[in-house]
Amino acid sequence: MFFQAAVARQELARHLATLNYSISSAAWQKLCMAIKRDLQAKRLRPNVPVPSRRNPVAFYRTMVRETGSVGQAIAAFAHDGAWTSSGGSFRLATTMGIDIYEEAERFLELKQRFTFLEIGAAWAGFRTPISRHKCNDIASMSDVFADEMGQRVFLHFTNLTPWHEALPEGVYEHPYVTAAGLRLLERQGVARGSVDIIYSQAAVYFETDHASFMTSAGRLLSEDGVLIFNHRPEIAAELDVLAAQMGLLPSKRMHLEGMNGDVVRYQRKHNPIAQMPILAADHPIQIYA
Numbered sequence: 001m002f003f004q005a006a007v008a009r010q011e012l013a014r015h016l017a018t019l020n021y022s023i024s025s026a027a028w029q030k031l032c033m034a035i036k037r038d039l040q041a042k043r044l045r046p047n048v049p050v051p052s053r054r055n056p057v058a059f060y061r062t063m064v065r066e067t068g069s070v071g072q073a074i075a076a077f078a079h080d081g082a083w084t085s086s087g088g089s090f091r092l093a094t095t096m097g098i099d100i101y102e103e104a105e106r107f108l109e110l111k112q113r114f115t116f117l118e119i120g121a122a123w124a125g126f127r128t129p130i131s132r133h134k135c136n137d138i139a140s141m142s143d144v145f146a147d148e149m150g151q152r153v154f155l156h157f158t159n160l161t162p163w164h165e166a167l168p169e170g171v172y173e174h175p176y177v178t179a180a181g182l183r184l185l186e187r188q189g190v191a192r193g194s195v196d197i198i199y200s201q202a203a204v205y206f207e208t209d210h211a212s213f214m215t216s217a218g219r220l221l222s223e224d225g226v227l228i229f230n231h232r233p234e235i236a237a238e239l240d241v242l243a244a245q246m247g248l249l250p251s252k253r254m255h256l257e258g259m260n261g262d263v264v265r266y267q268r269k270h271n272p273i274a275q276m277p278i279l280a281a282d283h284p285i286q287i288y289a
């Protein structure tokens with residue numbers, strides 16, 4: 001795990017450096033913590049409730065049960081607090097009354113092509129049994145559109161660390177990518193203005209550089225593209241201003257319970273991408289060990 005964390009830090013730093021992106025010390029520390037949490041979450045079943053480390057007995061018991069290893073349970077104390085993965089799902093979209101499958105069908109009818117991107121998707125549904133009845137995550141969507149994958153339907157997702165060794169045709173994981181560093185995807189075959197839906201559930205939420213995220217997402221979105229994610233309620237106004245600069249308007253925003261904040265759906269109204277200069281940070285990356 002220590003080795004994987006070191007590799008992830010190195011690769012993330014390398015990716016940010018290729019964008020000439022300068023990251024603050026505080027943001028880098030948060031990413032390092034998120035890497036550790038991801039490495040731990042990968043060992044657990046999706047949705048397993050992990051007690052806080054402040055309750056060491058309950059934490060230890062859960063980790064032994066989940067990992068099946070005393071050694072890994074003890075090592076987990078050094079790595080992380082309470083953290084788990086929902087497995088990746090379209091639950092936030094559903095909460096808003098948005099059916100990603102119906103949206104995909106609409107884009108396919110309109111453009112004969114559909115491209116989807118999820119940010120910080122973790123397992124993206126590939127860890128849980130794939131639902132054959134409902135399109136509720138990337139895994140089930142790749143199953144529903146099995147005949148069209150890689151031809152008319154393209155499903156991309158990012159993660160801070162790699163979660164998958166193999167994926168079905170037409171599904172692409174982009175590891176070592178942050179929400180602010182989303183521009184990297186343009187160097188990995190995802191063309192500007194080509195993504196119909198960008199979605200993120202409880203991942204963009206942790207990004208501190210909202211301006212870079214909104215600019216990068218806006219560049220990737222297609223003419224009538226849609227952006228859905230949850231965020232802290234107090235940054236709603238700031239996000240709306242950034243969105244407007246990218247030709248995106250909020251079509252719906254809901255306040256959710258607990259730590260989920262607000263979930264928002266932005267819709268592209270006009271496309272300023274063509275006139276946009278390629279943005280580059282003035283300073284090279286600073287790496288904090």
Ligand SMILES: C[S@@+](CC[C@H](N)C(=O)[O-])C[C@H]1O[C@@H](n2cnc3c(N)ncnc32)[C@H](O)[C@@H]1O
Nearest residue numbers: 034086087088120122160178179201203206207
């Ligand atoms: C609570 S998990 C949610 C995972 C998944 N979206 C789900 O619903 O199961 C939070 C995820 O956000 C990712 N994350 C944290 N900071 C991030 C950032 N700045 N950019 C992109 N992803 C980030 C972490 O890697 C982690 O996998």
